[in-house]
Amino acid sequence: MAAAHQPPTCADGVRNLVHYGGLTLLTLITIVLSPPLYIILRRLGGATSGQAVRRIIWVYGRAWTWLLRLVVPVRIGTGDAADYPAPCIIVANHQSFFDAFCMGALPIYDLVFVVRSWPFRIPFYGPYMRRGEYLNSEHLSCDEFLDQAVQRLNNGISVIIFPEGTRSPDGQLGRFYSGAFKLSLQTGVPVIPICLRGMGDFLPRGGVWLRKASITIKKMAPVFPADFKAAGPGAHLAMRKHVKALLATALREPAE
Amino acid sequence: MTDEDIIDRTNAAIAEEFELDAADMTPEASFKDDLGLDSLDAVDMVIVLEQEFGIKIGKDPRIATIKTLADLHAFVIDKKRALES
Numbered sequence: 263m264a265a266a267h268q269p270p271t272c273a274d275g276v277r278n279l280v281h282y283g284g285l286t287l288l289t290l291i292t293i294v295l296s297p298p299l300y301i302i303l304r305r306l307g308g309a310t311s312g313q314a315v316r317r318i319i320w321v322y323g324r325a326w327t328w329l330l331r332l333v334v335p336v337r338i339g340t341g342d343a344a345d346y347p348a349p350c351i352i353v354a355n356h357q358s359f360f361d362a363f364c365m366g367a368l369p370i371y372d373l374v375f376v377v378r379s380w381p382f383r384i385p386f387y388g389p390y391m392r393r394g395e396y397l398n399s400e401h402l403s404c405d406e407f408l409d410q411a412v413q414r415l416n417n418g419i420s421v422i423i424f425p426e427g428t429r430s431p432d433g434q435l436g437r438f439y440s441g442a443f444k445l446s447l448q449t450g451v452p453v454i455p456i457c458l459r460g461m462g463d464f465l466p467r468g469g470v471w472l473r474k475a476s477i478t479i480k481k482m483a484p485v486f487p488a489d490f491k492a493a494g495p496g497a498h499l500a501m502r503k504h505v506k507a508l509l510a511t512a513l514r515e516p517a518e
Numbered sequence: 519m520t521d522e523d524i525i526d527r528t529n530a531a532i533a534e535e536f537e538l539d540a541a542d543m544t545p546e547a548s549f550k551d552d553l554g555l556d557s558l559d560a561v562d563m564v565i566v567l568e569q570e571f572g573i574k575i576g577k578d579p580r581i582a583t584i585k586t587l588a589d590l591h592a593f594v595i596d597k598k599r600a601l602e603s
Binding site for chain 1: 535536537556557558559561562565566568569
C-alpha cells in the first residue's frame with residue numbers, strides 16, 4: 263500500500279539528487295563501457311549477441327541496486343543462482359517504474375522482460391532491450407507471445423513478467439493476466455514469485471519525486487505447473503490465483 | 519434457467535474471474551475498450567463459461583464476433599438453449 267504523501271523534506275532533496283545524479287552517471291558509464299564489455303563477452307566469453315547484452319543490462323541493474331542502498335534502506339532476499347531452476351518464469355508485483363531495475367538484485371542474469379511498447383521508446387534503454395531480445399507484449403498476439411516466450415525458454419533464457427501488466431495506481435495488487443501461467447503450463451517451467459515491497463512508496467506510478475521508503479526484494483518458493491494439472495483446461499487460472507494469493511500474503515506481512 | 523439467470527451468472531463469472539467492477543458490467547460494455555480484456559483473456563473466458571454452464575464453446579467461430587457483454591449474453595443463452603434441447 264502506497265503511503266500518504268508527506269511534504270518534501272531536505273532529506274528527500276538529497277535522496278533525489280543522489281539517486282538521479284547517480285543514475286545519470288551510471289547510465290553514461292554503461293554507454294561508454296558497453297562496447298568493450300560486449301566484445302569481451304562475445305570473444306572471450308563465447309556469449310551470443312543477446313546473452314552479452316542481457317549480461318550488460320543485468321550489471322547495470324545490479325549497480326543500480328547498490329545506488330538504491332545509498333538512498334533508502336533495502337533488504338534483498340533473492341537467494342543464490344542455484345535456487346533458480348534454469349530456465350524459470352519470474353513474476354513480480356508492479357508498483358513503480360524502478361521495479362524492473364530491482365531485477366538486478368537477482369543472482370541470475372540471462373533474463374528477458376515481457377514489456378509493453380512504451381519502454382522500447384525510451385532513449386538508451388530501447389536499443390538495449392531490442393538487442394537483448396525482450397518481448398513486446400503489445401505487438402504480439404496471444405499465440406505469437408507464447409511462441410516467442412517458449413523459444414526464449416528453450417534457449418535457456420528465463421522470462422520476467424509483471425502479471426498485472428501495468429503499474430498499480432494505488433499500491434494494491436491489481437488484476438493478474440494469465441500469460442505467465444499459461445506459459446508455465448505449456449512448457450512445464452516453474453514460476454518464481456518475487457515480492458517487491460515499498461517500491462510504490464519510493465516512487466509511485468505517475469511520480470518523479472522519490473520518497474523515503476523501506477524496500478524489500480524477496481524471492482519466494484518456486485511454484486510448479488505440475489501441481490495444477492488436475493484443474494484441466496483451467497489449470498493456468500488456478501495457478502494464477504495461487505501465485506497472486508502468495509504475493510498478496512507476502513505483501514501483507516509486517517515489515518521486518 | 520431463465521435468460522436473466524444466464525445473464526446474471528455470466529456477469530458474476532466474468533466479474534469474478536477478471537476482477538471487474540459490477541458497475542462496469544453494462545450490456546453495451548466493450549470487452550477491449552471498456553473492460554480492458556485482451557485476446558488471452560478471451561481464451562480464459564471460454565474456459566470459465568464452459569465450466570460455469572457445462573457448455574462446449576471450443577473454437578466456435580462466432581467467438582470472434584463478440585465485442586460487447588450483450589453479444590456474449592446472447593451467445594451464451596444460445597449455447598445453453600442448444601444444450602437443453
